[in-house]
Amino acid sequence: MKPDAARWDEVQKIFKAKEQFHKDRARLPIEEKIKILVELQNLAIDIPTASKKKRFKMVWEI
């Protein structure tokens, strides 16, 4: 496939928007970030990991 300049521009815009999304989340108040962390824990708690080491996991009760 030939490089498509228009598509590449679009992809660049998407990358920039993603970057901005992460930067915006980094600027949230810590209380909001901890809420997001607990949501992440709820989502990830049952997902098995590749690590052989059994890690203690619990969703924070706050």
Next chain:
Amino acid sequence: MLSKGIVKKYAVGGAVAAIFYVEPILTYDLDVFFEPSEGNDGLLALSSVYDHLKRKGYKVEKEHIIVEGIPVQFLPIYNDLVEEAVDNAARLKYRDTTVNVLTQEYLIAIMIQTARPKDKERIVKFLDEGNFDETQLEKILEKHDLKTAFGMFRRLK
């Protein structure tokens, strides 16, 4: 524990400290670096903290102690860099409480020193999202002989 003299100083480190500065990252525990009180070195350092918290009714789960619903891991200060980091911790607010939290610059330096895969991932986040003081970081890296390691990391990024 500070007022009771069980620990001389403390600061939150690890992923939770990182979350103060960058986008939330998944973690299940809260790391607290601390300096034990006089005469409580080695294994006594940890047992004095755990015994105190157990007496208060908190439960132990593996290497963690569950404090108010959060698994906390207490880590005695283990080298000069971590000691300096705790001494220079920021006083930050969480809800109505002020807590000692390692600064971004010291967190990055400690991650460079420990260099586990997850540390490397987190350093990338700091480079992308953090707003750390480059000059301050340079000084810390220079003092603890970590400049080369950080330079290599930056080039790879």
